Amino acid sequence: MERTISKQRLKEVYVWELPVRFYHWINALCIVVLAITGYIIGRPPAFQSATEASYGYWFGTVRFIHFVTAFVFFFNFVMRIYWGFVGNKYARWYNFIPLKKWQWKEIICVIKVDILQIKDRPVLGVGHNSLASLTYFFTFLAFVLQCFTGFGIYAAMSESWLPNLFSWIVPLLGGDFMARQIHHILMWFFILFGIVHVYLVFYHDYIERTGVTSSMIGGWKFVEGDDADMDGNERIRSCNQK
């Protein structure tokens, strides 16, 4: 197949710094472990009977793994928030909250091009596009809620100060029952997000070929020379051309 695209015009951009990449994979691993152990806690399989309690502790172990992973997840998240203030321009916090008009325009544009597929011109930001950023903002909120409810219910079984920082959340929700309920429902948000997230990464690589999949490993993305230098407003204009 012939290509009109010439290699010379491709530029490599270092997008995801090492802390961002570490954060991403630790976070992904934690969420998988937390969702699996969490689901088991909420709906334990009863595969044992005709035995005595003194012979086993598997359910306690599942809970232990959930709690240890929860602490890793929490501190990793705290690190990412810090990096949102000191990292490079693709990692900064303002990417994730659409406060500017062009970000909203880009969201509409992305919906037309990538979701509904009624427009052809892809949106070529170097970092996240605005719709992706907004989605990540929602996942950050879900992280916060999950940590609040999780540590809130954990506080009842812990003397240490960190979980007890969150103990106020439980009376606010009316009791442990509601906190656990919300905690359980939010698990589904993470599962649905995970499915869509992985699919969309593949989709973008499939269509745009910027190396987005491997960018979270090595940090580099391929962008065409002039695309890399465009600011948000110029991108919107080019999106609306067709």
Add this chain to the structure above:
Amino acid sequence: MKKPTVYDEIKAAGYSRRDFMKFCGTMAAMLGLEASGVAQIARALETKSRIPVLWMHFQECTCCSESFIRSSHPIVADILLDKISLDYSETLMAAAGHQAEKSLRDTMEKYAGQYLLMVEGSIPLGNEGYCCIGGRSAEDILKEVAEGAKAIVAWGNCASAGCVQAADPNPTGATPIHKIIHGKPIISVQGCPPIAEVMAGVVVHLLTFERIPQLDALGRPKAFYSRRVHDTCYRRPNYDAGLFVQSFDDENAKRGYCLYKMGCRGPVTYNSCGVIKWNNGVSFPIQSGHPCIGCSEANFWDNGPFYKHLQSFPGFGIETTADDIGLGLGIATGVGIAAHAISTNIRKRRHINLGADNTNTENK
């Protein structure tokens, strides 16, 4: 004339010194005091006279009173309640009609700022007609009586959180005390009903130390409500070992496995059932094979169904949980992705057939 002390009244009722000391010992243990606490309680009861108590009944079933008078130690019901404390209680007082109203007024005037107000039941704010006493609405009475109270004890789930009357759709607009009275210390003695020894413990604490016991964030005395039923449950080793009852009549139920999968609310319920137990320490629901229904927590009637771990999702059928909905959404997402992938491939094929990559380079 010097007012008789509590101990005087106990003696007059025919109890021996030994009974009295046993009672003090029991109470100190319940309250989790150290050994010197026994002497403290004894000293207080020997030197202090009774605190005047007004016990009001609003929208309730009287199960709190029933629980209290069935307390394992006779002195609790006999002395604290019957002989000593109650200046007014619709259920237990001998007086009736105008006489009763007069005794209420007398106490409120004579002991303004000193009496204890104990409330059983919730207040119908939706329509005051649901609960009127002597031609006055519950809200009116409560506000007036609370005015001069030193502290308020909210007995049970009704007064603390609304209980069954406040369950959806809450036709009477049942409202707990702490949402109506502000600026007074309110002790929530939760449960439906609360355990008798817990109720007695709170009264003795108020009498002995003349201050409010330490409360948790929901206003419950920490001495009795700081641990979950789950943390003191004797079936807990089965929980940690993953040994669960699957249905009420299975082998696992007979073996006494954990009732978690039968909807046990022990992990989300703060109460002393596993330690103090019920009916003179005979048993408690879980020991009798029934999961905890969370009776000392707000909204426990609406957190149903009782025999399921997960609540049914609001707006869907009674048996539909968040897991069912999550699974449904997962399948819907999968279908959406499949449709999107097909459309993406059609588009990609078109570009390849055009021989040019206009997704990336045209229209510059």
